[in-house]
Amino acid sequence: MKPGPDGVRVIVDRVACIGAADCVAAAPTVFKLDHTRRVTLLEPQSVDARAIRRAAERCPADAIIIESATGEQIYP
Ligand code: SF4
Incomplete structure (x- = not known):
């Protein structure tokens, strides 16, 4: 887990x-x-929240999870 834009x-x-x-x-x-061809996180705060969401939506394995600052799952 890493902090992303807008508190996500x-x-x-x-x-x-x-x-x-x-x-x-x-x-x-x-x-x-x-x-090993597995995803790792670099710098989530380098883009805006919409870009994170777009990337997560493109993942065919639902392997990118977005949570709110309070831990509520936003996606998927
Ligand atoms: S899109 Fe999903 S399955 Fe593909 S590398 Fe990223 S996290 Fe892994």
Whole structure:
């Protein structure tokens, strides 16, 4: 988990990730694949909340989770 823009929290589920890299294409300053081709978080605050949401929506494995500042799941 890392803090994102507008107080949201960004979480990646590395077990669910299938390495499709759609998130990397959508937000390369936020998501990166490691040597095992699983997603890792870089800097979620480098983009706005809409960009995080767009990247999460592109993930075919629902491996990007967005929570509010109070821990409520916003997506998926
Ligand atoms: S889009 Fe989803 S499945 Fe693909 S690398 Fe990113 S987190 Fe993993």
